[in-house]
Amino acid sequence: MSIVLNFKSYLAELFARALREVAPEQVGAIVLIERPKQAAHGDYACNLAMQLAKPLRKSPRDIAQALIAALPESDVIEKVEIAGAGFINVFITKTAKQAIVHTVLHAGAGYGHLHLGAGCKVQVEFVSANPTGPLHVGHGRGAAVGDCLCNVLHAAGWEVTREFYYNDAGAQIENLMRSVQLRCQGVTPDDPRWPEGGYRGDYIAEVANAYMAQETVESDDQHVVGKGDIFDTEAIRHFAVAYLRREQDLDLRAFNVEFDVFALESALYSSGKVEEAVQGLIASGHTYEQDGALWLRTTDFGDDKDRVMRKADGGYTYFVPDVAYHLDKWRRGFVRVINEQGADHHSTITRVRAGLQALDAGIPQGWPDYVLHQMVTVLKNGEEVKISKRAGSYVTLRDLIDEVGCDATRYFLAARHPDSQLVFDIDLAKSKCNDNPVYYIQYAHARISTVLELWGGEHLSLLQANVGLLDSEYETALLQQLIDYPQIIELAAEDLAPHLVAFYLKDLAAAFHSYYNASRFLVEDEAIKCARLALITAAAQVMRNGLALLGVSAPDKM
């Protein structure tokens, strides 16, 4: 019996071989294997014959006939049929499906790991919040989507680097410094002296108090001691940045998100990378001077108007360090880079890509990739929540974690397509009943754990189970879910769509709950009991694997 880890790619290979025989000149055709929606259409379907109909000037059914004849022998294929306009429907043998139980039990946490990335390096930049306050819900969505995406890419075989970029200098940081300085002097936001762009949240007072108390602050990438000097703006600035970075680190840690690299905008200046990028752009001939400013002709690369690089006052606009930063990513060997950001940043995409093209550094067009997530609104008691007491003007990630827990927060923020707007319903996320998908999935895992504990046997003995006894409609459905898992990873990785994992887990849990309700596992017949326990042990394994990608726990008891 062949051991098949991934049926889809296995069949794709068989059809590719048939294609080489039937139409060698068409080997460029894309062999697509899909899961039909209806069971009558088999377990897998291939549309190759319809694709080839036009170039080969033959009827799809004739081509299908030839492909089937050329299909290599395989003991996992029960039968092959031609249907409809020319679909080739493949039916998998029961034995091959049942074997998935042993495949999963043997692979364990490695089940679902693929080699799509072939160990290539990919860098994912996400969150990238400036250190001017606690992280808000939007950052939370970025953190959840970005981190899950990293997990999925890792599972798909990429070598992933998680990176967080932030601005530790510039106008917003200046505002932050002044706000803290005023708080040190006892001035509050309701005072007429409070500046226009000042930060009004209560956390500014906390920063000021810590600075005056000469506290020590350590974040993932900063270490500083408060000087307590109200007039040393440099010391205040440095302290405030470190303090708020640490706050964000604590939020992220509570959210199970860890970064490999923190990149600072100021470092791009001090290392000369910004200047180097500017010189590169000037040398490329895509710049010009006008009205005392230096412009980049981004319209050469699809932008709707040219952009200023160096302002008349001599300072660079923000997109220049952005370009320098991305050039640096490229030089660090990241052939693939994905930026996960809020959709309000979409206007930077064209500019950054244009700047990189203008540099003529061999960077491919359309590099880097972007995943933009839409707005999050928070709902509680049916009403929109806008204010957090501590932050002043927005709902913080910490508010959500404290209120509904890390698991539910991660699940809800990652379980929707990034492109669609998200309403975070706090009451739903908190509810411990069946309309809450997080609990629904976790409950399935807990149920399996309970059964296995009651059984009390040695898990290793399940490797000997006779899975040929798994034959009911519920068992078949659950087997199929287990078989589908690697393909979900593949899809999620290719589409940069981690939410697919969340949907899959709901389906997997549903298949288990139905099975649970319809059958007993701890039955008299030893062989049947072992077969069933082996199946649900495998199901629990896949639940753990999938939940791990989402960063959600898989409890044994609830």
Add this chain to the structure above:
RNA sequence: GUCCUCGUAGUUAAAUGGAUAUAACCGCCCCCUCCUAAGGGGCAAUUACAGGUUCGAUUCCUGUCGAGGACACCA
């Protein structure tokens, strides 16, 4: 005004260009002497509109309408 994303059952959402569009919630009806009813089974209900490309369109293209966002020598 220009650009970007989205428009799918009453509601919230899935669907790599494939065959009869999938779930959950709500509503109605059923199932615990049972390994957790935080569960299961059933009924009803959907692609905004108009064109186009295709053997085939929820998916791609154009336009209209609707929701959100972006449009600084701010970041």
